[in-house]
Amino acid sequence: MPAPCSCGTGRNSWAERAPALRPVLSIARHQVLIDGNKRLALAATIVFLGVNGRRFTFSNDDAYELTIAVTSGELDSVEDIAQQIAAASVQS
Secondary structure: OOOOOOOOOOOOOHHHHHHHHHHHHHHHHOOOOOOOHHHHHHHHHHHHHHHOOEEEOOOHHHHHHHHHHHHHOOOOOHHHHHHHHHHOEEEO
16 A cells, blocks of 8 residues: 655645555456455555554445445546545544
């Protein structure tokens, strides 16, 4: 996973971190593994958040729906995905 980004103000911005979510999107969309791509993408998202000092707060059902939306292409833009993840996380 890419290292956390910070802007000139010293605070991380989701707009700046959105490109770092591309590997997660790639894992979810492309069949990187024979099985477990969606689980790996969700785990990578949780690790990404942890590295950036955040904690994922979605319920299992909400996490499932987010993962399916990304995988199916319903949620397509990296910026939109970043907004959803920002809404599903808190500073830890």
